[in-house]
Amino acid sequence: MTTSLRSGPVAYGNGPASFGAVARHARGWLPLIGLTALAGSGVALALPSVLGHSVDAIVAGDNYGKWFTIAAALITTGIFCSLIDAFAGTACVAGTTAWLRHRLVSQVVNGGPEGTREFDPGDLVSRVSGNASDAAQAGPAAVTTVAAMAPPIGSLVLLALIDPWLAVAFFGGVILVIGVLFVFARRTAELSLAYQETQGRISALLTEAVAGLRTISSAGTTAREERRILGFLPDLHKHGLETWKVLARSGAQAAIVGPLVLVAVLAVGGLQLVDGHITAGELFAASQYAVLGAGLGSLTGVIGEIARARAGIQRAAEVFAITPVTHGLLQLPPGPGRLTFDGVTVFGEESALLQDVHLDLPGGATVAVVGPSGAGKSILAGLAARLRDPHFGQVLLDGVPIQALNRQALRTAVGCAFERPTLVGTTVGDAISHDAVGPVRTLAAARATHAHDFVSRLPEGYFTPLPKAPMSGGERQRLGLARAWPASRLLVLDDATSSLDTATEMQISKTLTEDRHRRTRLIVTHRTATAARADLVVWLENGRVRAVDTHQELWQHADYREVFG
Structure with missing residues (x-):
């Protein structure tokens, strides 16, 4: 059997191969992203209540200036949080992309000719360049998704505090939105992986053609090679079109459910206002919470990022599965080269x-x-x-x-x-x-x-x-x-x-x-x-x-x- 005198596993052999591993690499930025996202959600939840108190103050003829001041401060804080979140998210993705590309390149190089035999060069380039960038979205997208749960959950709690019946009307509509998002997430994950794999095939064929351009030109097969390389474009178009269809369908469903939630909350709120159970300001706040909570459908963009990240990580994991060439610790004794x-x-x-x-x-x-x-x-x-x-x-x-x-x-x-x-x-x-x-x-x-x-x-x-x-x-x-x-x-x-x-x-x-x-x-x-x-x-x-x-x-x-x- 083959003698195995190795120095043990090497670092590049333990590359990130899971969503969690890639997300954890961005640990330096994720707390800041999470903090600013939660702060933004807090501002979004506080603003309707402050504006509702402003309405009540105007109706009652009280001093509403302080409520306008608080509202302005909240809006300023929200803008500041958005700016920090955008900067932190971009820096996080850039750093994680560079880290992933470095590890992928190391894995490819240290895998040697046998380790990379199953991969086309162009496909490897596609994984290192494009798919790594998609995979790097994992951390920020996951944190943003978790933080995005705060507005609907907070809206439900605050509506219950205003009036329990408002919360009941709101909860029924939100269940429908969650169902739409679940279907969207599952379908988008499948399409994102298919899209990236097709991109890899096109890259592989193009790399092969570039290496053999002299042969292609001398054989007069330029048109045939062009058709062969671009033969996967219809598949790429199909996957892209399907993705947009799923996005459009989910967006349309969310757009229908959102107004229904608002109408339901306003109808119940109107009855409660007539009966004197809530004030005009509370009805205004309830309408804003209904819009905020039903806006869960806006998560389709973030869910799409998670789907692309999962697909990118899956394709990166196949590269990290390459067994690197390991070396021992011995030196050669003096000898003639036997x-x-x-x-x-x-x-x-x-x-x-x-x-x-x-x-x-x-x-x-x-x-x-x-x-x-x-x-x-x-x-x-x-x-x-x-x-x-x-x-x-x-x-x-x-x-x-x-x-x-x-x-x-x-x-x-x-x-x-x-x-x-x-x-x-x-x-x-x-x-x-x-x-x-x-x-x-x-x-x-x-x-x-x-x-x-x-x-x-x-x-x-x-x-x-x-x-x-x-x-x-x-x-x-x-x-x-x-x-x-x-x-x-x-x-x-x-x-x-x-x-x-x-x-x-x-x-x-x-x-x-x-x-x-x-x-x-x-x-x-x-x-x-x-x-x-x-x-x-x-x-x-x-x-x-x-x-x-x-x-x-x-x-x-x-x-x-x-x-x-």
């Missing part, structure tokens, strides 16, 4: 990609890995570079399981180069060495891989911005090789010289073969010349090791010769 595969097996979706591989490759040797397409060559290279882990068995470098090495030790010892390298960084120099190891080492790596020949001809040399440095496939491969070159013990080259011209490939092969650092070189190749210059050849077939020997010995087999066409 590479061992001990009973390694890797499974694909339907069958084994590599099965029971046993290899003991001597340190400092040049080892070519050959085989037909689908034989498992790239899988073997990925295991050696620890770009993936085996399901069974283990890979060891100088006797140490590479899963037990700490990250710095592993990446210092092992360098990787690929058939189609992705160049990252701001400049050409960054693409070779992004960790500021110094211009001397960057230049040495470029010279060793013959990248200096073309980089020196660029307008700004190593300081040329990558977008302004047009390169052929072979030149990109040379930069990829230069990036891997500083590795101290093992170089893994996965078809990394396939785009080079014959002369350059021979020069680089000679450099590899005569490597003065005597590092182990594991080279996946389809070229006969490369295999011939290697010390050993690992011949793979159907995920198994067919043979390990020199190229000259293996060349005696007709099946081996067929590997090279």
Whole structure:
């Protein structure tokens, strides 16, 4: 079984995956948002009573100036609370969005190529950019929803204090509003998730098309690709339209129920006024409380935010479910770079990609890995570079399981180069060495891989911005090789010289073969010349090791010769 010598769970593996976790992150702002929201609700509840007393004072001919002063103070307080609430809500969402995006990006990067295999790049971008912003609404929306319960509950209590029959009339209408909101919340949650998922599909297809624009243009399939990418727009339109329909339906229902509540309260209040049980001011206050309480229907906007937040959090949770690549604590002992595969097996979706591989490759040797397409060559290279882990068995470098090495030790010892390298960084120099190891080492790596020949001809040399440095496939491969070159013990080259011209490939092969650092070189190749210059050849077939020997010995087999066409 795979050796597991890990340093324990890492922080980014425990990312927020629930509504409560995201809401709790905003704990610094939420008390302020809640306080201002409750204060605003208090002002809204107090104002009708103050205005009612003003009406009674006017009718009675008393001094109503003090009531107008109190009303003005309440209105000023309400405006002040609204301003603070708006600022705090915006700051809270911005901070939570940044936090979520940071955690999501960390999770994606630390998940490695295997952890993110199930996600399309464009869909991941959609989750990190748009869905994180939606998810960040969780805290403020939840607090606002809770605070919004205060006006209807307070209205019910205050109406009961004015006259119990007013409370009875009000309560019957509010039950209908609550029913409308419940249906709206459930339906909106479903539609918000469907809308975000469709956005993710469009983003994934667009990213794929941008990466393959040269192929699309040369094939003359621009119109077809446009139709393929925009093929999901009708679904997006459908989900958006359904959302607006639900919102409009709920708004209409609330708009009907609200006036009914007001009419019911006014009818009962009118009768109570005629009977002398309440004053004109109390009737005015009751009408305001009826409007305030029935305004529960205005919560549709906040409920919509909660639905979008829940959908965003659900999509973020799928990213947080990625198991990050963890590393051990060990350092490498002195050694020549001996590479061992001990009973390694890797499974694909339907069958084994590599099965029971046993290899003991001597340190400092040049080892070519050959085989037909689908034989498992790239899988073997990925295991050696620890770009993936085996399901069974283990890979060891100088006797140490590479899963037990700490990250710095592993990446210092092992360098990787690929058939189609992705160049990252701001400049050409960054693409070779992004960790500021110094211009001397960057230049040495470029010279060793013959990248200096073309980089020196660029307008700004190593300081040329990558977008302004047009390169052929072979030149990109040379930069990829230069990036891997500083590795101290093992170089893994996965078809990394396939785009080079014959002369350059021979020069680089000679450099590899005569490597003065005597590092182990594991080279996946389809070229006969490369295999011939290697010390050993690992011949793979159907995920198994067919043979390990020199190229000259293996060349005696007709099946081996067929590997090279």
